[in-house]
Amino acid sequence: MFKKxxxxxxxxxxxxxxxALAWVVFFDQNNLIQQYRLSKEIKKLEAEKEYYxxxxxxxxxxxxxxxxxxxxxxxYAREKxxxxxxxxxIFIIRD
Numbered sequence: 470m471f472k473k474x475x476x477x478x479x480x481x482x483x484x485x486x487x488x489a490l491a492w493v494v495f496f497d498q499n500n501l502i503q504q505y506r507l508s509k510e511i512k513k514l515e516a517e518k519e520y521y522x523x524x525x526x527x528x529x530x531x532x533x534x535x536x537x538x539x540x541x542x543x544x545y546a547r548e549k550x551x552x553x554x555x556x557x558x559i560f561i562i563r564d
Contacts, residue, residue: 477483494501535542546552553559 535545551559551561
């Protein structure tokens, strides 16, 4: 009956190695599956970080323009917030 079992499965070192490998891959708190998910999350967060750094740079440049040029600030307020002067009428045309 034991002659049909391959010799590699009778080796205690192989059995212990496979058990340890299964433990690391599936059951450990920091298993490989969890590590893969966390690395994907880190990559996603780093991409978001780069995006927000670029947005901060763009907004900082725009803030500098607003501080130095009152005409630019007025143009922005009129376009974005539909602000107007005392005796003006605003007509909004939508597509």
